[in-house]
Amino acid sequence: MIQGIQKSCRDSVADKSQVEAYTEATAKNAAGFDAFNTAFFKKDLDGVMAAMTDNPIFDAPNPQPDGTCYQGRLAVKAVWEIIFKSGVQFEVEESFSTGDRAVVRWAASLTENGTTQTLRGVDVFQLENGKVAAKLTYSKAESFLGLPNPPAILVDLADLAGKL
DSSP: OHHHHHHHHHHTOSOHHHHHHHHHHHHHHHHHHHHHHHHHHTTOHHHHHHTEEEEEEEEEOOSTTTOEEEESHHHHHHHHHHHHHTTOEEEEEEEEEETTEEEEEEEEEEEETTEEEEEEEEEEEEEETTEEEEEEEEESSSSSTTOOOHHHHHHHHHHHHHHO
């Protein structure tokens, strides 16, 4: 019975080329998502940026409750650089992608002065044409491992923008 239902559903698709196009787009997005994660967890800044669209968004978790939205290659790259240089170590607990969305559940740790802080969180991604368009981060902490608060980051970004 179930096989009959599945067959009738497949047969009811009016334009099978739409299914093929969706499948191709999903595969392209999955490959782009994998490229981003590989680069991110290696702290490969150039690789991360190569895996992002021309106008990416990073929605950071701090300050809570609403976080801070960074948009554009310059702003997003500057934030990644600060995070990568901080010494924070990331570990993937689980990840998956489907269509134009992806999710990573992660753990992060940072050791300073012999004390290790840990943080767990989830990133929700929007994917476009095999690239990361947006990364929205949600975490189980009020701060992000002692990293600079957004106003300090924005000052750094304004200084950086003035040098371009």
